[in-house]
Amino acid sequence: VSPARARTSLDEVVAAGRDLLEAGGPEAVTMLAVAERVGVKAPSLYKRLASRDALLAAIAKATAEDLGRTLEPLTRDPDAAAALRAVAHAFRAFAHAHPRATDLLFADLPSEARTTAASNVLVSEPLIQLAGRVAGPAHALEAARLVTAFARGFVSMELAGAFRLGGDVDEAYRYGIDVLVDALSSRGGGGARRPRARPVSGAA
Amino acid sequence: VSPARARTSLDEVVAAGRDLLEAGGPEAVTMLAVAERVGVKAPSLYKRLASRDALLAAIAKATAEDLGRTLEPLTRDPDAAAALRAVAHAFRAFAHAHPRATDLLFADLPSEARTTAASNVLVSEPLIQLAGRVAGPAHALEAARLVTAFARGFVSMELAGAFRLGGDVDEAYRYGIDVLVDALSSRGGGGARRPRARPVSGAA
DNA sequence: ACCTGAACACCGTTCAAGT
């Protein structure tokens, strides 16, 4: 006789999870709510995913991929300092567009699978290379971590509502990024603020 | 007849919650586990706290107070740049000593009560004044946010295990703090690295 | 091969009743 045909898919399940996460936070990502959204009963989800934690990890991974696709092209600007600033501002814009998912990317996961995603994207090859172009190859990794840590910290505090002492928050972010990029530039290799004609990889 | 006498207290309940949090993460902070620890049944906890969220908020608040007490004295060093570096390193040490609680301070809370605590401590009066001494009064708030965001971002990524590309993590933090403090100093008011005899509050 | 209903363990929370 006819075996039951699949009524949903892993992608659909993850997409439903992302919607619920953005709409109501992690606590709204219930196996029951996800199941209802994809037109299935909760136990069926376990054909696609081992657990709710695995679902959250899958959401984090999908988000990390989106973020990576958003940022990567920006690292190619021949003006390395401008590229680094652009990446930082694009990260913040992404976080504003997907606040809960960005939070999840860094923070929420129990167990191991958690920040793997975030670290792989945000301190990944293209960003480290870019940081090396700005700060000099000897400090590539440290410079990437410096910018990443600032951006992540600023945005997470901002999303959590930690900036309630007034002041222009956009301006504070721009100030921070400018200070960082300028400092890294002047410590790093050659011309700090002069755009370079093309990427260099071993400048003194 | 004799009314039942109190078998525990709010302080004891919060202390039990902090122990459980540090030992097993937020999911280990169960009303049942807390109740067992203080020698009471779970429903009795609701005489002290409105909800589990209120317990987490109380834990965050207590942690914020500890952190504030740890950092505040360091802001008094007449050498403002040295003081700012010391605050940053002390914050990281605190986070290493109380990783789950520090995470909670910034991230975990549902509802409103959450990051109130963190923001009130980490971007509070003494820190803003200190940042103003380093970067000049016009940029006090932005400079405080810059250092705070970096420290919070770095430490949270570190605690989440996001730094697995090798490199000396201690050194990366020191590098970041030094770059930041130097950059703020040279942008800010008067003598960047020369210690000042006593705090100033309105330097050009 | 995927689906479902029923069931289990666990948890936050309420409440009537005890002292």
Place this chain on the structure above:
DNA sequence: ACCTGAACACCGTTCAAGT
């Protein structure tokens, strides 16, 4: 005035049974 046992709703997860 604080304590408790019992109960409820909700949730993640398992599993035997259906197609």
